[in-house]
Amino acid sequence: MNHLLFESLIEAPLSYRMRPRHIEEILGQQHIIGKDTALYKMIMNGHVPSILLYGEPGIGKTSIATAIAGTVDMPFISINATTAGKKDIEDAVSTAKAEGKLILFIDEVHRFNKAQQDYLLPHVERGLVSLIGATTENPFHDVNPAIRSRCGQIKELRPLTKEDIKELILRALSDSERGLGHLQISITEEAIDLISSSTKGDARSAMNVLEDVVLASKTRDSDVVEVDIELVKECVENKGFSHDKDGDLHYSLLSCLQKSIRGSDVNAALHYLARLIEGGDLVSICRRLTVIAYEDISIAAPEVGVHTVAACQAVERLGLPEARIPLANVVIEQCLSPKTNSAYKSLDKAIEDIRKGNIGEIPDHLRDAHYSGAKVLGHGVGYQYPHDYPNGWVNQQYLPDLLKNRKYFKPKQNGQEKYFSKVYDRLEQLQKEGEK
Template identity: 75%
Template sequence: MRPRNIDEIVGQQHIIGKQTSLYKMIQNGYVPSILLYGPPGVGKTSIARAIAGTVDRPFEAVNATTAGKKDLEDAVENAKAEGNLILFIDEIHRFNKLQQDYLLPHVERGLITLIGATTENPFHDVNPAIRSRCGQIKELKPLSPQDLEELLWRALSDKERGLGKMAIDISAEAIQLIARSTNGDARSALNVLEEVVQASKINGSESITVQIEFVKECVENKGFSHDKKGDLYYSLLSCLQKSIRGSDVSASLHYLARLLEGGDLTSICRRLLVIAYEDIGLAAPEVGVHTVSAIEAVERLGLPEARIPLANIVIEQCLSPKSNSAYKAIDLAIEDVKKGEVYEIPMHLRDAHYKGAAVLGHGISYKYPHDYPNSWVKQQYLPEELKDKQYYVPKENGHEKHFSKVFERLEYLKKQ
């Protein structure tokens, strides 16, 4: 059921629709080197083959997980013999430097037009040398339910490549269920359709009536995608943090559920601990302690029970007041240090716990705060060049209101 030309492509209209520059280039017979990335089953290979079919150019496909230098040498020889070759490389981020170095000059000279496909973010995982040769870097999206419905009905009616030769009775409800339950994955949707048709066959009968119960059974868990350690995986962790930061309980629980289905408790716990101090911080300091307690419970319980303390702490984090003032403050201090803003430590603060320290002037005139009312006394702690620097700017959220008042009082006393 792969499209034979770009007009047969279902979905991805933002990339290959009739109004796009890529569509017009291909219709005019010009194919640029392209990088296609996106989750499995959204049409990366199909688009590459459809492009080759449209311009009627020689096409060769290799998979970078199994291809060696010999496969590339063969492709180059074929390109020399047949003319400009479209070389499709699946999982292109798997190529090693030797393979890339061999291929790149042939791409530069125009002997080979490269179409690379990857499930990973090319800006993270594809070598810059490959990226620089690809004038077009396109992200494919999961197909919409409407796109998948169109594809499924097409498969049912296609007598040459699909199921059109069979007398199949299937309801629109069943097609919609398949389309909604396969997470925008065309390959998965077509597989489910084939499965339910085969399950509905009755010996001796030429007609096939698809039962909705078979569809429900076959689509179970088909819509779940986790892509552990891939682009989607990190996006889920990012969505969890941003939803907690935005105090959206339902969204936070949704992304937590998706991460839990992936089973990586370590990354979930690490991210929640970061959130407790990065996003909640001094507005609710107790949340850090509660998060550590929840993590300890998770480590003892494991799945599936671990979901319970995780749900508790995620909801608490969502509904807690938020402040990023502490981490912003340390980042400003680190930025100054990296810029070389490091000066002589004041003599009165230097270590004086050894014989001879006084001779060096260390610790002389240091004022011990506990000897003064409220355990505070005015003296300079920062180097002279930074004495007026202020890194921490308190917020008026939650418990930090208290810190804000104390901070303002201290700053006032310093100026007296």
């Protein structure tokens, strides 16, 4: 085999070489740049608007930018906001002035500093520079509003499908100019499918795996690269799984977990729990499960709160991988428990009254009377001690006069809350009878 061919593979990664050169070569993302979209039509007419692209790593943000530049045949400069300085922006603007127009791609645009922004944005407004920003974070949370306001389109990329990844692999295997087509590669459909399905819609990861597999299959005594399925399995292990505990994806997964439990979907909840466990942030999982126990299940099944706290304590003591066991137990229990939000919603109504100034004076008979002179002020006078009465209840006013008839709590009929509802209704009835 010609060893120079393998040396050429190392010079530029396959993922870089196989980036689309034209928007027609873009895989997936049809909701962003399909032939019926406004963005596609603008680009085909030679106009490149300033846009923000966000999504997980490896799903095509940089590829879309380079393909756009290749389609309109405009100067293209790519920088990373984490390493670029103001001088890089100045150089880009100078190039734009010399060439007439420029596409400036800024990766990690959420890290763009104020000095860079203040220099660049006037040139974006004038149309001298078309800004394409890319970020893995939610731009509505993390990207400076000044940058967002200059970008006419904000597009969320979706992970590529298994079919998209498979098509990219086949392109790389057949492309003799940029890919691996100049090599005699023997690879089974099973191996291609394994790479396609194991890289979770991450094109860069799929290309890296394919290149690793080919380079690892190289032998000195054969012109054919024989790809072994076991070697593929080794190379795809843990590939394509990305999880940033400080990123937007992490909080989206926590949100999905809570909403799946709230909706009593056990299988969905276990799916999102598994993804969070693979991310390794047990603290966030336990915190969210504790919130769920009191926000979504609450007094419909009060024991779930106790069980959740106990499970989280076990998680802290056990660590992974054993921590997954109590987590599985409590997530399934939470899913299948009755749900209510009436408790905290009732409190929220009371807090709303307080913030609006609907407070009133504390009734004198409820005021602290554990000091000399309290009776002179009328504090504690007339208070009726419930334990001195049959059934431990006595009809007396507790709310201030201003809020005497205010009702915050409206019980539902779910689980244990049915019992609380009956008690609540009975007490209200006794109170009305005592007022007659």
